[in-house]
Amino acid sequence: MSDATYQAETRAYLTTLGALLALTVVTVALSYLDLPTAPTVALALAVASLKAALVAAVFMHLKGEHALVYGTLVLTAVLVVVLFVLLLGADADRLFGTGFGDAFSEGPR
Amino acid sequence: MEIPYTSEPRPDTGLTNPKIGIWLFLASEVMLFGSLFSAYALLRMGAETWPDQSAVLSVPLATLNTVILIVSSATIVLALAAVRAGRIDAYRRFMGLTILGGAAFLVVKAFEYSDKFAQGLVPATDNFLALYFTLTGLHALHVVGGLVVNLYLWGPGVRMWRTDPARFTGRIEVAGLYWHFVDVVWIFLFPVLYLL
Numbered sequence: 001m002s003d004a005t006y007q008a009e010t011r012a013y014l015t016t017l018g019a020l021l022a023l024t025v026v027t028v029a030l031s032y033l034d035l036p037t038a039p040t041v042a043l044a045l046a047v048a049s050l051k052a053a054l055v056a057a058v059f060m061h062l063k064g065e066h067a068l069v070y071g072t073l074v075l076t077a078v079l080v081v082v083l084f085v086l087l088l089g090a091d092a093d094r095l096f097g098t099g100f101g102d103a104f105s106e107g108p109r
Numbered sequence: 110m111e112i113p114y115t116s117e118p119r120p121d122t123g124l125t126n127p128k129i130g131i132w133l134f135l136a137s138e139v140m141l142f143g144s145l146f147s148a149y150a151l152l153r154m155g156a157e158t159w160p161d162q163s164a165v166l167s168v169p170l171a172t173l174n175t176v177i178l179i180v181s182s183a184t185i186v187l188a189l190a191a192v193r194a195g196r197i198d199a200y201r202r203f204m205g206l207t208i209l210g211g212a213a214f215l216v217v218k219a220f221e222y223s224d225k226f227a228q229g230l231v232p233a234t235d236n237f238l239a240l241y242f243t244l245t246g247l248h249a250l251h252v253v254g255g256l257v258v259n260l261y262l263w264g265p266g267v268r269m270w271r272t273d274p275a276r277f278t279g280r281i282e283v284a285g286l287y288w289h290f291v292d293v294v295w296i297f298l299f300p301v302l303y304l305l
Contacts, residue, residue: 006194010187017183024175031163031304044300052293059186060289066123069132076136080143087147088154095154 016058023051116275131283135290138251142294145247149240149301160237163303165230167221171303174217175295181210182292185259185285192278197270200281204263207288211256218249241302248298251291258284 027047030040057063062073092098113119114126122129153159188203225231225238232242262284269277 003194006190006196009190013183013186013190017180020179020183021176024172024179027300027304028168028172031168031300041305044305045297048297048300051296055182055289055293055296059182059292060286068122068124068129072132072136076139080139083140083143084147084150087151091151091155 012058016054020051020054023047023054027051116273116279125279127279127283131286135286138290142244142247145240145244146297146301149244152236152240156236160235162237162305165237166241166303167224168303170217170221171299174214175299177210177214177217178292178295181207181214182289184210185281185288189278189281189285192270192274192281195274197267201263201267204259204281208256208259208263211252211259211288214252215249215256218245218252244298244302248291248294251294255284255288255291259288 027044030043030047033040035043062069088095093101112126116125118124119126119129184203184206188200188207191197191199191203222242230238232239262280266280267277269280
């Protein structure tokens with residue numbers, strides 16, 4: 001690797017580090033705003049996802065990674081969603097007011 | 110016996126064996142932490158009451174730990190860039206800083222834990238603290254694991270640089286991918302456990 005490439009790469013990592021630290025300040029600042037619960041949760045998770053994406057794309061070199069790695073990660077992401085849906089779905093009647101349980105209760109046919 | 114495809118890509122996968130291996134391992138780790146995060150979501154959404162997390166835990170200490178881990182994530186990728194550029198002295202400096210970061214994270218975590226214990230706050234106190242200790246405890250074990258590997262690669266493991274530099278570079282890359290993953294987990298743990 002040439003000196004110029006090395007220096008350019010180092011600069012890119014330091015810029016990313018600066019962005020990650022700035023986003024950490026944003027995360028903490030948001031928690032002091034006392035917004036209602038739903039936007040607070042949505043914003044906090046959005047900022048965390050942005051930080052995770054920066055780490056993955058730049059530090060983990062996912063930008064320009066091999067297709068097999070993408071495939072593995074897409075499959076993992078799908079399975080995590082399935083995990084959440086199954087677990088939260090088990091208590092859906094109480095959590096989201098769905099009526100799945102009614103189908104199994106006794107009553108006139 | 111020689112381990113195949115440590116440095117040159119395997120023709121069918123297009124990746125070296127360590128690279129595909131670490132990504133498959135990290136995928137399994139995503140499922141492990143994903144199951145605990147989904148347990149957190151289920152227990153919290155279903156709870157009648159939930160403690161004010163930022164009042165129970167120390168946000169300043171957790172913010173400090175967030176900064177420490179993010180900086181150490183940057184220093185390990187700088188270590189990889191240094192190895193690729195053949196600058197082994199710079200590599201040892203950056204890997205040394207990464208190790209110091211990991212150790213500092215654990216020291217801060219130990220302060221947090223002992224402070225909770227002193228107040229009689231333990232995993233059995235309530236669902237929130239049970240989840241807090243399980244999630245941060247598992248994460249801290251991952252930091253310990255990364256620290257051991259990074260220490261080896263900084264110390265005795267650096268000998269491989271002279272005998273097989275390509276394979277050594279692959280090792281730094283794989284150790285870095287794991288360390289970044291540990292950082293990413295904390296990036297989610299911080300707002301979920303301390304701020305929301």
